[in-house]
Amino acid sequence: MKDAHQRFRALTVALMLLLTASFTVKAQETELLSNLHDFRVNNFVALSAYYQFSATRATDVLNEVVAGINNANASLNAVTESEAGVFTDEQLATLTAQFDSFKALMRQNINDVRESGYPDLRLxxxxxxxAQVLSDVSSDLYAIGRESLTSVTNPRIEAARQAAVLMARMMSKYSARSYSSVSQTFQGSDTEAALDEQALAFDALIDTLSAGDGNDEVKQVIDGVATKWMFIRGSYINFNEDNVPFIIDRYSKGILEGLEQAIAMLRTNA
Incomplete structure (x- = not known):
C-alpha cells in the first residue's frame, strides 16, 4: 500500500513538472511573438520619423527615429535570447544581419542630413x-512562430497585430510622400499595394476587431481606434490630395497606441 502511494505521488509530481514545462514553453512562444511583433512595428515607426527628420531636421523628430531603432533593437535581442527554440540559428542570424544593414543605412542617412542639410537620395x-526586405524576413519568422504554437492564437489579437504593422507601414509611406517630393518614389517596392488599397485592408482588420466579443473596456479602446481611423481614412484613400501631414501622423500614432493597448488587454483576457 505504501509503495502504491509513493508511485502515485511520484506520478503526480512528474505530471505537474510536465505541465509546468508545457506552460513555460507556451509562455515563451507567446512572448516571442509579442517581441517579434514589436520589432516589426518599430522599424516602420523609425522609418516614418526619418522621412520627417530629413525635411525638418528637428531634434525631437530625430529622437523619435532613435527611439524606434532602440525599441526594435531591444525586441530583437529578446527574440534572439528566447529559449522557446522556435527559430534556427541561421534564421536568427539572417534577421540580425538584415537589421544591422537597416541600422547602418539609417545611421548614414541621418548623418547626411545633419552634415549637408539634405538626404542622399540613392541611400x-x-x-x-x-526596410521592405527586413519586413519580409520578420513576417516570415512571425508566421513560423505562429505555426509552432500548440494552440490557435486569439484571432482578434492577430487582427490587432496585423493592423498595427499595416498602420506603421502606411504611416511611413505617407511620411515619404508628404515630406519629400522625390524620396516618396523610394518608399516601398513596386509590388507593394498602393496606400488606398492598404487602407481598405485596414478597414477589414478594424471590422474584425470591432465584431468580436469583449468587456466594455476593450470595446472602448477599439472604438477609439476606429474613430481615429475614420478621421484620417480619407487622407490615406486620397493620398494624392493636399492634406495636413502632422495631423495624419498624430492620429496614426494614436491608432498604434490604441492597438497596442487593445492587444495587451486581449492577451490578459485570453
Missing part, C-alpha cells in the same frame, strides 16, 4: 528597400 532608396 534613402536603399534604406527603403532594406
Amino acid at each position: 534613402v532608396s536603399e534604406m527603403a528597400n532594406q
Whole structure:
C-alpha cells in the first residue's frame, strides 16, 4: 500500500513538472511573438520619423527615429535570447544581419542630413528597400512562430497585430510622400499595394476587431481606434490630395497606441 502511494505521488509530481514545462514553453512562444511583433512595428515607426527628420531636421523628430531603432533593437535581442527554440540559428542570424544593414543605412542617412542639410537620395532608396526586405524576413519568422504554437492564437489579437504593422507601414509611406517630393518614389517596392488599397485592408482588420466579443473596456479602446481611423481614412484613400501631414501622423500614432493597448488587454483576457 505504501509503495502504491509513493508511485502515485511520484506520478503526480512528474505530471505537474510536465505541465509546468508545457506552460513555460507556451509562455515563451507567446512572448516571442509579442517581441517579434514589436520589432516589426518599430522599424516602420523609425522609418516614418526619418522621412520627417530629413525635411525638418528637428531634434525631437530625430529622437523619435532613435527611439524606434532602440525599441526594435531591444525586441530583437529578446527574440534572439528566447529559449522557446522556435527559430534556427541561421534564421536568427539572417534577421540580425538584415537589421544591422537597416541600422547602418539609417545611421548614414541621418548623418547626411545633419552634415549637408539634405538626404542622399540613392541611400534613402536603399534604406527603403532594406526596410521592405527586413519586413519580409520578420513576417516570415512571425508566421513560423505562429505555426509552432500548440494552440490557435486569439484571432482578434492577430487582427490587432496585423493592423498595427499595416498602420506603421502606411504611416511611413505617407511620411515619404508628404515630406519629400522625390524620396516618396523610394518608399516601398513596386509590388507593394498602393496606400488606398492598404487602407481598405485596414478597414477589414478594424471590422474584425470591432465584431468580436469583449468587456466594455476593450470595446472602448477599439472604438477609439476606429474613430481615429475614420478621421484620417480619407487622407490615406486620397493620398494624392493636399492634406495636413502632422495631423495624419498624430492620429496614426494614436491608432498604434490604441492597438497596442487593445492587444495587451486581449492577451490578459485570453
